Amino acid sequence: MVRYTALKGLYDLEKTIGSGGFAKVKLATHVATGEKVAIKIMEKTTLGEDLPRVKLEVEALKTLLHQHICRLYQVIETENHYFMVLEYCSGGELFDHIVEKNRLPEIEARRFFCQIISAVAYMHNLGYAHRDLKPENVLLDKEENLKLIDFGLCAKPKMGMQAHLYTSCGSPTYAAPELIMGKKYLGSEVDIWSMGVLLYALLCGFLPFDDNSLENLYKKILSGKYEEPYWLSHDSKALIKSMLQVDPVKRITIHELCHHPWITSNSLKPVVFIHKTKFEKDDEVLSTMSAICGESNTDIWKKLMRSDRTDYRTATYLLLLDRKLRGLSLKIATKSHLKPEMNGTS
Numbered sequence: 001m002v003r004y005t006a007l008k009g010l011y012d013l014e015k016t017i018g019s020g021g022f023a024k025v026k027l028a029t030h031v032a033t034g035e036k037v038a039i040k041i042m043e044k045t046t047l048g049e050d051l052p053r054v055k056l057e058v059e060a061l062k063t064l065l066h067q068h069i070c071r072l073y074q075v076i077e078t079e080n081h082y083f084m085v086l087e088y089c090s091g092g093e094l095f096d097h098i099v100e101k102n103r104l105p106e107i108e109a110r111r112f113f114c115q116i117i118s119a120v121a122y123m124h125n126l127g128y129a130h131r132d133l134k135p136e137n138v139l140l141d142k143e144e145n146l147k148l149i150d151f152g153l154c155a156k157p158k159m160g161m162q163a164h165l166y167t168s169c170g171s172p173t174y175a176a177p178e179l180i181m182g183k184k185y186l187g188s189e190v191d192i193w194s195m196g197v198l199l200y201a202l203l204c205g206f207l208p209f210d211d212n213s214l215e216n217l218y219k220k221i222l223s224g225k226y227e228e229p230y231w232l233s234h235d236s237k238a239l240i241k242s243m244l245q246v247d248p249v250k251r252i253t254i255h256e257l258c259h260h261p262w263i264t265s266n267s268l269k270p271v272v273f274i275h276k277t278k279f280e281k282d283d284e285v286l287s288t289m290s291a292i293c294g295e296s297n298t299d300i301w302k303k304l305m306r307s308d309r310t311d312y313r314t315a316t317y318l319l320l321l322d323r324k325l326r327g328l329s330l331k332i333a334t335k336s337h338l339k340p341e342m343n344g345t346s
């Protein structure tokens with residue numbers, strides 16, 4: 001087990017739960033609260049030109065505070081590594097959930113899809129496009145709520161969501177026609193297309209466009225033609241069709257999606273996105289923290305508000321708040337070594 005001194009006393013590393021190109025994700029325990037977290041570890045040397053993606057992802061996640069977007073608790077940078085301490089989702093990938101159930105009944109698919117719409121509508125409203133929406137980037141927490149992850153490719157165009165993007169990114173299977181054609185595209189529109197592919201996967205258990213050869217896959221995507229299995233309801237077919245429109249101008253918008261009959265059927269109210277862009281002050285959580293670091297609630301809160309929201313104090317506050325929102329007792333380790341960290345800026 002590699003020892004990372006930067007984490008000593010703050011997080012106890014456990015097993016590796018994911019490893020990708022330039023990063024690996026390990027399960028860990030936040031020492032002060034005993035809460036599980038997932039730490040994305042990146043070596044600066046192997047990052048190379050991907051370094052800006054880390055900064056992009058950190059800035060995006062610091063802004064995006066939403067119940068269906070995986071929360072960033074802390075960022076630790078050392079000479080050779082970046083550590084992103086993120087929310088642990090113990091339900092695994094949505095992808096595996098669909099595979100093990102073969103396909104989801106419409107009711108369950110709708111519940112999941114409303115959560116995705118809520119997160120994406122919230123992001124678009126704040127000027128962010130994800131651009132890499134796919135089942136592997138949608139995780140489940142222990143209550144089977146969805147969490148979006150992997151914002152390394154997300155874009156926040158300077159001129160807002162009407163500005164055109166050019167970088168081709170994300171995996172082709174879920175990529176919109178205009179994106180694989182290398183045309184200029186709108187982040188919001190490519191996200192809608194990817195959500196159409198996601199909805200199709202939820203309801204059908206397989207992908208609308210799939211082929212071993214990249215060239216045939218591109219042809220299928222550009223044709224916009226896909227199978228409609230017999231079990232799809234009329235409304236499901238209509239919704240998928242409105243999202244998988246090859247011409248982005250004809251594609252449904254996120255606003256229309258929130259009010260679509262398939263979404264609001266069974267008297268489900270239209271999807272709203274909560275404008276949570278800052279922490280709410282919670283005195284019970286602050287008191288729990290002040291008990292160990294000897295500072296007053298107001299002092300802790302002031303330091304929190306002045307910080308860049310990615311230090312150990314922020315992680316402790318957010319994890320205690322999560323525990324409280326889950327109806328659990330607020331406990332905190334009494335180990336003295338916590339004191340300097342809590343008072344320090346790290």
Ligand SMILES: Cn1cc(Br)cc1C(=O)Nc1[nH]nc2c1CN(C(=O)N[C@H](CN1CCCC1)c1ccccc1)C21CC1
Pocket residue numbers: 017018019020021022023024025038039040070086087088089090091092093136137139149150
């Ligand atoms: C798969 N799985 C099964 C269980 Br049980 C828990 C998990 C799990 O991954 N949980 C989990 N909680 N929080 C996270 C994760 C995974 N995870 C991730 O960020 N996982 C992504 C997965 N991407 C999907 C497509 C390419 C890579 C990742 C990114 C870089 C390197 C490795 C993995 C975070 C940190 C946000």
